[in-house]
Amino acid sequence: MKPLNILAISGSLRKLSYNTAAIEALSRLAPKDVTVKVYQGLGDLPLFNPDLENELPAAVRELKSALAQAHGLIIASPEYAHGISGVMKNALDWLVSGEEFVYLPVMLINTSPRASHAQAALREVVTTMSGRIIDNACVSVPLLSSNLDAEGIVQSPEIAGPLLQGLQQFIDAIEAQAEADD
Known part of the structure; x- marks a missing residue:
């Protein structure tokens, strides 16, 4: 298999977000032939407006371009008000018609561990958008109140282990699909 490019998006704009730390840690833990690119433009996306789909704003074009170059997508998103x-x-809404x-x-x-509603909602939205959730790659790690940043996650076998195992399952699924498509 050729080198893999995976896009990772954190659904949080917080500077010290555990979701962002988790995907940043994955980008460091990834095998050498796998690039996990952490998307940084979430806060730059304008509010979704279908009237703009014919002349997409630059930030939306950049997101779509990054996704078009990716073999897979990792989403780590917090839960707010059970959603x-x-x-x-907003980012998913911009991607729904592409x-x-x-x-x-x-x-x-x-x-x-308390964020089950957001995960269920993400599953529903991603499935509706025809994304293919790789169930055995999905990971739940207890970062809430851990005070771990990306480096702390990389150094923590209890957190890095499940993340890396999920990433390997994800890579295996992407490669298996590529082989089946050939």
Whole structure:
């Protein structure tokens, strides 16, 4: 298999977000032939407006381009008021009408054992958008109140282990699909 490019999006804009730390840790833990690119433009996306789909704003074009170059998508999103964060939902709304997302393998990361509603909502939205959730790659890690940043996660076998195991399952699923498509 050729080198893999995976896009990772944190659904949080918080500077010290556990979701962002988890995907940043994954980008450091990834095998050498796998690039996990952490998307940094979530806060730059304008509010979704279907009237702008013919002349997409630059930030939306950048997101769509990054996704089009990816072999898979990792989403780590917090739960707010029993749902997906507004900025994450906004990003998904911008992607709903494009072909970049269709049948794209998706790995979900949950960083709080209390965040089951957002995970269920993400599953519903991603499935509706024709994304392909790789169930055995989805990971829940207890980062809430851990005070771990990306480096702390990398150094913690209890957290890094499950993340890396999920990533390997994700990579295996992407490669298996590529082989089946050939």
